Amino acid sequence: MKALLVVDVQNDFTPGGALPAEQGHAVISVINALMAQFPLVVASRDWHPQDTVHFERWPVHCVKFSAGAEYDPLLDKEKIDQEFLKGTDPETDSGYSAFEATSEDLDKYLREHDVDELYVVGLTTEYCVKATVLDAVNLGYKTFVVTDAVAAVNMLDAAAALEDMRRHNASLVGSQAVLAQ
Numbered sequence: 001m002k003a004l005l006v007v008d009v010q011n012d013f014t015p016g017g018a019l020p021a022e023q024g025h026a027v028i029s030v031i032n033a034l035m036a037q038f039p040l041v042v043a044s045r046d047w048h049p050q051d052t053v054h055f056e057r058w059p060v061h062c063v064k065f066s067a068g069a070e071y072d073p074l075l076d077k078e079k080i081d082q083e084f085l086k087g088t089d090p091e092t093d094s095g096y097s098a099f100e101a102t103s104e105d106l107d108k109y110l111r112e113h114d115v116d117e118l119y120v121v122g123l124t125t126e127y128c129v130k131a132t133v134l135d136a137v138n139l140g141y142k143t144f145v146v147t148d149a150v151a152a153v154n155m156l157d158a159a160a161a162l163e164d165m166r167r168h169n170a171s172l173v174g175s176q177a178v179l180a181q
């Protein structure tokens with residue numbers, strides 16, 4: 001069974017947000033098309049407390065229940081079967097990976113749904129997408145990154161991040177190939 005994992009498509013990571021990926025809006029139509037194709041769609045959200053050591057490294061973003069933490073309105077969020085909230089611990093700079101979600105255990109959820117192939121899309125390529133992909137590979141999922149459905153905060157870092165994921169045995173695929181399956 002395959003599943004689509006939509007990472008952090010939230011207002012603060014799209015243009016106009018606190019920590020935006022320049023192409024953050026452009027990839028959402030691709031993500032919407034992919035969501036329609038998958039039997040199971042899960043999504044993560046960055047969900048930070050107001051005060052957290054994470055904000056010593058980053059501008060304030062995705063504070064839980066704030067507008068910046070909402071899904072971008074372009075995202076077809078009705079297609080999300082289950083969401084996972086991460087980055088909730090005020091004491092540590094953690095929660096980059098969706099597998100660190102604290103609202104529910106993502107790995108357990110996927111195994112309960114017999115998922116063995118995971119397609120990862122969303123924001124942002126070089127931080128939370130990459131951390132999620134590396135965890136997915138380590139946990140034994142056959143892991144795919146849909147390269148035209150992810151966007152980086154710094155576009156200059158995008159290619160290196162994708163190459164890093166590929167070297168760690170994630171497969172890079174284009175959305176057309178996935179949609180044609």
Ligand SMILES: [Zn+2]
Nearest residue numbers: 046054062087
């Ligand atoms: Zn964050």
